[in-house]
Amino acid sequence: MSASSLPQHCPTPVELDDLELLLSGALAPLTGFNEPGSAVTLALPEALKDLDAVELVDPEGLPLAIASQGAVTPLSHPQFGPFRNLYLTPAQVRQQYAGRTFVPVTDALTVGQLEELADLGPLVLLALAGTGTPTLSPVGLIRATIAAAGLLPDAAVVVVPLAAHGDAVADHDLGVQVVGNYAQGDPVTGLTSVSDDDPLADYPEEIADIVDFDRPGPGQQGLVLFFTGLSGSGKSTLARALMDKVLEQGERTVTSLDGDVVRRNLSAGLTFSKADRETNIRRIGWVAAEIARHGGVAIVSPIAPFDETRQQVREMVEQAGGEFFLVHVATPLEECERRDRKGLYAKARRGEIPEFTGISSPYEEPTDAAVRVDTTGRSIEDALDDVLVALAKTGHLDLRETDREPLKVLFVCTANICRSAFMEVTARHLAGDRTDIEFSSAGTHGFKDHALDGEMAAVLAPAVEHDDFASRPVTRDLIDDADLVLTAESTHRTYLLEEHPQAFRKVFTLGQFAEVAGGSDLHGRDLIESLGRQRGAARPEHDIADPYRRGPQASAEAGQRITALLETVIPALTGETR
Structure with missing residues (x-):
């Protein structure tokens, strides 16, 4: 309008x-x-x-x-639109349907609601369709209402383009006024709400097909993957890597709205002024929304520094029935400048490029991003994993490599009933339901099939499960199979390296590994490989003293220290910030 x-x-x-x-x-x-x-x-x-x-x-x-x-x-009435013949004025309704019972309809009718209406005589199903229709699109609501009318003895459908305005009270009062102007004294019947667990809450097959088509599940819904971040943040690289994943899977159609291609074909003639840059983003958003409308996947990666414009694109996509998935590539400005091979940041600081985002023009960080990724010091694969995990949780795309081996971490102490056992069960708890990392433990002189020491078990947080723990001695196979071996003391590390010298790049004390990992920008296998090249010595202050048979205080101190170290190590390995 x-x-x-x-x-x-x-x-x-x-x-x-x-x-x-x-x-x-x-x-x-x-x-x-x-x-x-x-x-x-x-x-x-x-x-x-x-x-x-x-x-x-x-x-x-x-x-x-x-x-x-x-x-x-x-001056004139709108002449076009789906089901335009059903948009009648109150005067037309009085001429055709006076004396009927009027039923306001705002959603698809269930089996129970249809049974409720079956004996009410001639009906007018008044479909209150318009922008903001609660569950279905306006066209979907009309189609579902027409299908419902076909299942009733005598029902006509009239459409009223009543838009929602975001105010429940005002919308209700407006709806009452509108329905009253159509009914003009004829009976008005509201539909009874049906609980979700009631078998009468199901839709008849004719209506269910319409609802499924209008509101497809996440796996079939159109999707716009919108990467935003500073120039040089890595957003375009991640976007291209994600597109490769979608194409490799081969289950969804995907379109990349690359910045240079869009500039050449969609936004030719626009400058790089703030107004023109925002116009360019809105054009990208409109095209992406149309792709989503037809069930496709659109991947875009503009800088998009302003929240207002990002919200406008989100609204376009959601009005088209798609899902807007915002990825904030939150690489710091200093790192983006360090990567700048074109010298754009340097030119901007010299005043040669006006309105340059991050220097002379602001970047408004999103507060509504589905996932936040910092690419500093990370491989493309590692950073992309953050996006893939978040996407899998929504159900829209699951592009994770199910055949990729999880990262395997082995904890080692002496008997495998106190320190390394505590490390194993605590690490599992801290990692949650992740499937990309596994934890186990063993002892240099380990007992076989013993439970976790009682005093150490008493130190565990209440939610940490340990009933299925069983101790075991360390073996060459366990060492070879592990990606990382973390010991309680430097003596354990020395013992393992003497017995298994082939593992010298992946064996550290827990304290030694945590000290270096906590300050590194690398994660996962990249982190282990980097630390393996350094091969620094394990110092005595890294050791965790053996609490066995030394009383509750010694166990508590050991448990607290292990937990603190793991709270550094687990995020470093998984790439998740805590």
């Missing part, structure tokens, strides 16, 4: 559905725009607010009405 001083047009936020209500008389009487008690508010741009009259037009510029001093003068 647009408003204008005649003849120049200027967009405003007035919904077409609202104007249709005005033109049909469904809301009459009105007191006027922007006045207390008015049913519809017309928010004019600053440049138009003092004009005596504005022209309201449809998205194609067809004049529909003139608003002047609170009065609305119709």
Whole structure:
């Protein structure tokens, strides 16, 4: 919908559905725009607010009405749209359906609701469709209502384009007024809510098919993967890597809206001014939303520094029935500058590039990102894993490599009933339900099939499970199979390296590993490989003293220290921030 001083047009936020209500008389009487008690508010741009009259037009510029001093003068009615023949005025409804029972419909009807209506006589199912329809799209609601009418003895369908306005009380009052203007004294029956566990809450097959088509599950829903971040943050690299994953899986159609390609084909002629850059992003958003509308996947990676524009794209995508998945590539400015091979940041600091994001123009960090990724010191594969895990949780895409071996960590102490046993069960608890990392333990002189020492078990947090723990001695196979071996003391490390010299790049004391890992930007196998090349000596202060048979205090101190070290080591290995 647009408003204008005649003849120049200027967009405003007035919904077409609202104007249709005005033109049909469904809301009459009105007191006027922007006045207390008015049913519809017309928010004019600053440049138009003092004009005596504005022209309201449809998205194609067809004049529909003139608003002047609170009065609305119709010029024409909307001529097109799905099921346009069902959009009747109150006067037309009175001519065709006077004396019937009116039923406001805002969602697909269930088996129970249809049974409730079956004996009420001739009905008018008043489909209150419009922007903000609670569950179904407006067209989906109309289709489901038509299907419901076909399952009732005598029911007609009338559509009222009643948009939601984000205010439950106002929407209810507006709905009551609209329905009253159509019924004009005829009976009005509301539908009874049906609980989800009631078998009558199911949809009949004819309606269920419409609901499934209108609201596909996450695996079939259109998806826009929107990467935002500073220049040089790695967002384009991650976006390309993600697109490769989607193509390799071969289950979804995918389109990359690359910045240079968009500039050349969609936004030719735009400059790099703030206004033109935001226009470019909105164009990308519109195309991405259309891809999502048809069930496709769109991957985009503009800088998109301003929250308002990102929210506009989100709204476009969601109105198209798609899912907007925002990835904030949160690599710090200092790292982005360090990577800058084109010298753009240096030019911006010299004033040669105006309005450069991060230097002379702000970047508004998202607060609504689905996932936040810092690529500093990380491989592409490692950083992309953060996105893949988050995507898998939504159910839209599961691109994780199920055949990739999890990272295997082996903890070692002497008998494998105190320190290394405590490390194993605590590490499992801290890692949660992750499947990409596994923990086990053994002892240099380990007992076989003993439980965790009672005093150490008493130190565990209540939620940490340990009933299935069983001790064991360390073997060459265990060492060879592990990606990382962490010992309680330097003596254990020395023992293992003497017995298994082939493992010298992956054996550390827990304290030694935590000290270095806590300050590293690397994660997972990249971290282990990097530390393996350093091969620093394990110092006595890294050791965790053996608490065996030394009383509850010694066990408590050992447990607290192990837990603190693991709270550094686990995030370093998994790449998750705590």
